[in-house]
Amino acid sequence: MIRAAIAGATGYAGAELVRILSGHPQVTLTALTSRQFAGMPFGKVFPGMNGIVDIPCEELTPEQLCNKADVVFTALPHKLPMQIAPELIRRGVRVVDLSADFRFSNVSEYEAHYQPHTAQELLKQAVYGLSEVYTEQIRQARIIGNPGCYPTSVLLPLIPLLKKNLTDTSTIIADSKSGVSGAGRSPSLTSHFCEVAESFKAYKAASHRHNPEMDEVLSREAGESVHITFVPHLIPMSRGMLTTIYAALKQDISEAEIRECIREFYAGRPFVRVCSEGSMPNTLHVRGTNFCDIGVKVDKKAKRLVLISAIDNLVKGAAGQAVQNMNLMFGLDEAVGLKGVPYPL
Amino acid sequence: MIRAAIAGATGYAGAELVRILSGHPQVTLTALTSRQFAGMPFGKVFPGMNGIVDIPCEELTPEQLCNKADVVFTALPHKLPMQIAPELIRRGVRVVDLSADFRFSNVSEYEAHYQPHTAQELLKQAVYGLSEVYTEQIRQARIIGNPGCYPTSVLLPLIPLLKKNLTDTSTIIADSKSGVSGAGRSPSLTSHFCEVAESFKAYKAASHRHNPEMDEVLSREAGESVHITFVPHLIPMSRGMLTTIYAALKQDISEAEIRECIREFYAGRPFVRVCSEGSMPNTLHVRGTNFCDIGVKVDKKAKRLVLISAIDNLVKGAAGQAVQNMNLMFGLDEAVGLKGVPYPL
Amino acid sequence: MIRAAIAGATGYAGAELVRILSGHPQVTLTALTSRQFAGMPFGKVFPGMNGIVDIPCEELTPEQLCNKADVVFTALPHKLPMQIAPELIRRGVRVVDLSADFRFSNVSEYEAHYQPHTAQELLKQAVYGLSEVYTEQIRQARIIGNPGCYPTSVLLPLIPLLKKNLTDTSTIIADSKSGVSGAGRSPSLTSHFCEVAESFKAYKAASHRHNPEMDEVLSREAGESVHITFVPHLIPMSRGMLTTIYAALKQDISEAEIRECIREFYAGRPFVRVCSEGSMPNTLHVRGTNFCDIGVKVDKKAKRLVLISAIDNLVKGAAGQAVQNMNLMFGLDEAVGLKGVPYPL
Amino acid sequence: MIRAAIAGATGYAGAELVRILSGHPQVTLTALTSRQFAGMPFGKVFPGMNGIVDIPCEELTPEQLCNKADVVFTALPHKLPMQIAPELIRRGVRVVDLSADFRFSNVSEYEAHYQPHTAQELLKQAVYGLSEVYTEQIRQARIIGNPGCYPTSVLLPLIPLLKKNLTDTSTIIADSKSGVSGAGRSPSLTSHFCEVAESFKAYKAASHRHNPEMDEVLSREAGESVHITFVPHLIPMSRGMLTTIYAALKQDISEAEIRECIREFYAGRPFVRVCSEGSMPNTLHVRGTNFCDIGVKVDKKAKRLVLISAIDNLVKGAAGQAVQNMNLMFGLDEAVGLKGVPYPL
Secondary structure (H helix, E strand, C coil), X not given: CEEEEEECCCCHXXXXXXXXXXXXXXXXXXXXXXXXXXXXXXXXXXXXXXXXXXXXXXXXCHHHHHHHCCEEEECCCCCCHHHHHHHHHHCCCEEEECCCCCCCCCHHHHHHHCCCCCCXXXXXXXXXXXXXXXXXXXXXXCEEECCCHHHHHHHHHHHHHHHCCCECHHHCEEEEEECHHHHCCCCCHHHEHHHHCCCCEECCCCCCCHHHHHHHHHHHHHCCCCCCEEEEEXXXXXXXXXXXXXXXXXXXXXXXXXXXXXXXXXXXXXXXXECCCCCCCEHHHHCCCCCEEEEEEEEHHHCEEEEEEEECCCHHHHHHHHHHHHHHHCCCCCCCCCCCCCCCC | CEEEEEECCCCHXXXXXXXXXXXXXXXXXXXXXXXXCCCCEHHXXXXXXXXXXXXXXXXXXXXXXXXXXXXXEECCCCCCHHHHHHHHHHCCCEEEECCCCXXXXXXXXXXXXXXXXXXXXXXXXXXXXXXXXXXXXXXXXXXXXXXXXXXXXXXXXXXXXXXXXXXXXXXXXXXXXXXXXXXXXXXXXXXXXXXXXXXXXXXXXXXXXXXXXXXXXXXXXXXCCCCCEEEEEECCCCCCEEEEEEEEECCCCCHHHXXXXXHHHCCCXXXXXXXXXXXCCEHHHCCCCCCEEEEEEEECCCXXXXXXXXXXXXXXXXXXXXXXXXXXHCCCCCCCCXXXXXXXX | CEEEEEECCCCHHHHHHHHHHHCCCCEXXXXXECCCCCCCEHHHHCHXXXXXXXXXXXXXXXXXXXXXXXXXXXXXXXXXXXXXXXXHHXXXXXXXXXXXXXXXXXXXXXXXXXXXXXXXXXXXXXXXXXXXXXXXXXXXXXXXXXXXXXXXXHHHHHHHHHHCCCECHHHCEEEEEECHHHHCCCXXXXXXXXXXXXXXXXXXXXXXXXXXXXXXXXXXXXXXXXXXXXXXXXXXXXCCEEEEEEEEECCCCCHHHHHHHHHHHCCCCCCEEECCCCCCCXXXXXXXXXXXXXXXXXXXXXXXXXXXXXXXXXXXXXXXXXXXXXXXXXXXXXXXXXXXXXXXX | CEEEEEECCCCHHHHHHHHHHHCCCCEEEEEEECCCCCCCEHHHHCHHHCCCCCCEEECCCHHHHHHHCCEEEECCCCCCHHHHHXXXXXXXXXXXXXXXXXXXXXXXXXXXXXXXXXXXXXXXXCEECCCCCXXXXXXXXXXXXXXXXXXXHHHHHHHXXXXXXXXXXXXXXXXXXXXXXXXXXCCCHHHEHHHHCCCCEECCCCCCCHHHHHHHHHHHHHCCCCCCEEEEEECCCCCCEEEEEEEEECCCCCHHHHHHHHHHHCCCCCCEEECCCCCCCEHHHHCCCCCEEEEEEEEHHHCEEEEEEEECCCHHHHXXXXXXXXXXXXXXXXXCCCCCCCCCC
């Protein structure tokens, strides 16, 4: 059994990790950290888990974590993971970091959008954990920078097309819509129920920190410098993310061929589903699961491609992909522990 | 492996049965019937299940069902199950009926609130499938009348107290609140999104058909004629049911003693959780699970007991309890296939 | 024109007062106070009001308020209004207080549930602002204790029956359900969108501070000591309140007679609507308005009355009734400025 | 007083017309037609209006309508308005049609996306009712083709820029998100509460019938053939529409200049609000009102403009703009009867 600890277990991504790992047949949860809820059993912080996961929330030093775990998931605000990861790695513990601290190859990009990076040596070793794309590197990795939710929803549909050079990369636009859980569990006016219900808005239009993260990966995969226009929006629902991507097509190509291109790229991978003609992704269809559903439409008159992806921002966009990466790192089938199916409603 | 068929697989209770049984380690889903969607793979009717359950929906005669299944779940509107169940039972197939057709002992009560009963002989053999209360009879049963969602939420907290004669049964009131899925999947104005969102209302106050169902069971368990006042309400959310029960206490008894009385009654049973002092049930904590959470409060000044229960109306209130009953009928652990945990949000 | 100031204009009740008063033909809004948003125009704090109400939010002393206003609405947390009201009253300004500070006749009840009362002399002059019941006293009042939202929803349907001695007052139960805005605008985990959506729960069962407020008024109107069991619940929606009241009937009386009794009591009053037979209140039907809709059902077998009321917790339950009271105090038609009709959805 | 009739008063746009016109100081509602609810008072179909608008719903011939009304709002499914409008116009009654029947200049475009047009002569006289753009023509019109909700949200922000030739019209993309009420009041699976809640999806991507409507108007205003890529999405909320528009900029121009361009175009018009720097539209801020809020962002790196508009799909996107057009047609101030302000939540 793999001994897993979660640092930051009482945020939404952390709690989702607890949920998933509590049912993972190869994992034992050995430690949950939480500053705010230290001393309380997890099942008291999230009463739905009462009687299921009653491990206490604790405050633990990196050393203490190392004694308890083979892998640590750091579901902490950025800046904290880069403070503790070096010690974990030094002692041979694997790390899957859900913050932005280990996502960038280009440290100056990170520093331009976050803060000074204090673990640059380790950053060089980190692998970007887009499971279906960097599979081999993830298998070898000691530390994973788990992708942001928005980048996951943008990169999975786009990369197969970039690889084949089918679109004009200067024309790419990603219009994303996310459930409120993406903003985390800390109370704030913007996540107050009454401010969100019956409300829909864009935020950080063309200035969100996930934009440079996507640009870096897209540039690497396209083999040229890519900058996309990215506008995120907030949906009045708890979880789920839908991204609508627009790009000019470089050539005359049918919807069926594009679907085939994506299907081929992800052949054998269990979590990417390409919708058939006439069908389109819906966040409800992936809710609570690690699936990324992808739909394709061509606006022939405009010679423009429309790609639509749906993920659960907390699963494929965070905790689920983190577990998938852990599976890969430990030589397991990537789908172990992630076979839950969506509710019909 | 138990071969299971679902008659009426594309309603909400049916689809929930598909979800649960698709992950049940001792069950193979062998047939799904649907008049409306006959010919379509299930994963096309509920695209979330695409690639997971792609069995076609079919129209099948009772004979055809018998050839395919050891147990048939009838998730059909009342009146239909009593038409097909006799043939299924005659051929040795077990039946778990989610309609009202096999819930009543008193056929005239059934007929007063539904319609003439056409399978009265079979009705006599049927066992009321309140899993934690009629466990032994369920184990021996060939046909189960699976309880209504409202009765499940009312009976589980009340029965332990009635057994001990702690409350004045003439004073019992159940104020229930249900998510919209309880009304089924057929489109109607009352389930139209815009009529439900930002709306809360009572319906069928003191005249709902689940009222005589509860009265019959409560009378049986109390050993005296019981009629409760029951008022259901509609919550603007998809799934979940919370029931607040009021009853005058016959004696001076503490909250702790009442909790203990309920805990003792359900000792060893995995799906009833009694909330600790200071904690109360919340539908979110049981969403998607087979749990029934129960909370206790005494209004000392009024010498009145307040009991609160939370279930998922589609799971413990329908499909989950049906599977729990199947487990009991087939000699399995009652919790097999029902161990999914609630999402943190 | 009446010059009106709102102290605490950027909470939900305060903002609702701004909305209503901005369209009141006899009122000029002259000052809005807010500690948190001092210096910002109101239309920036609530951008929906941009270009409509651009008065700046300010911090003002009681003296400054007096110079600007003929009436001050104090939409502040309890404890603050009793600190500033005496000075306002002394200088001849009328006060409508939306907190609990001036609602109780019995100061020890107030102190038992809130804190020491520092304006007890003024408390004696205050009139409980249940507009339809204490109309004459309100007309003469200098200071109003505006009723709590729950009490409003409980008292309006019950008082006509108590006056006629139709129910056994020892059996009264009020099961209330409220939208989230009742908890105010300050961010907290319990009002976080993801904790509320798809969630339904009771809170402060039989221990809410509005319980003694109701008990006091009911006792006064019934002419005997009344204590009711009161359990509030939280609905996953922004605004609206539905209360279901249960009481044993003292005599054989029909639903029609009860409806007539209530209709007669409120004859000529524009904001109480009694639903016809077959129809029941729905929060959607009163959303954004000052209406209180009341429905009646008798459970004959149990000889128990079921009363259901629906109000908008922020309008009839707070800002709307406050304006209605101001109208009465200033000799206007009680409905002026309150004629907005509900949206169909 | 203008005598107004509403044909199709019990759909959502119709009911919204009733709401608005019931408070319009220059209008008397004289007739409401409804096939489904003929014979019922309107206040019974929408109980929120009980006691406010109790006119009966009727089935009326065009002749009967003419006798009762100076203006008829046809809030009917397309195809029906073109059957009755000619008779109404012939008899001197003004018509504001909320369907697509009188929106197109190019009859073959209409016929390609709807059906054969049976009132082509009248179509030539019809004016496209985008109030702020075709103001003068509307003032003179006898019949108005009231714009679709999506076109309203796309055209208002774009037209000022097209007039100044600031964007490359071949690059325009409109990504729209609409509340569920846009789909109408007829029950269907796609508007079933449980299918919508916690769900977000695109539909009719690059194939919606509002696309040619927008293309026609944009081409006219740009003076060149324009085709935009348009993808609508469904938001799990009742009302509100947000559209995010992307277009390549032809020149180096600042956000401030673009804001100024739009402000100037709509100078003096009460219902278009351009958000200040740092502020962006939100459907909640326009809910229930006739406002169109517009926000501007430039992605400098991509030389791409992002425009965001928010309207209430039932008000500025339907009933409100229809009343605004009626005001213009009858020589009134365009804002009469439309001064309701948004709720703070």
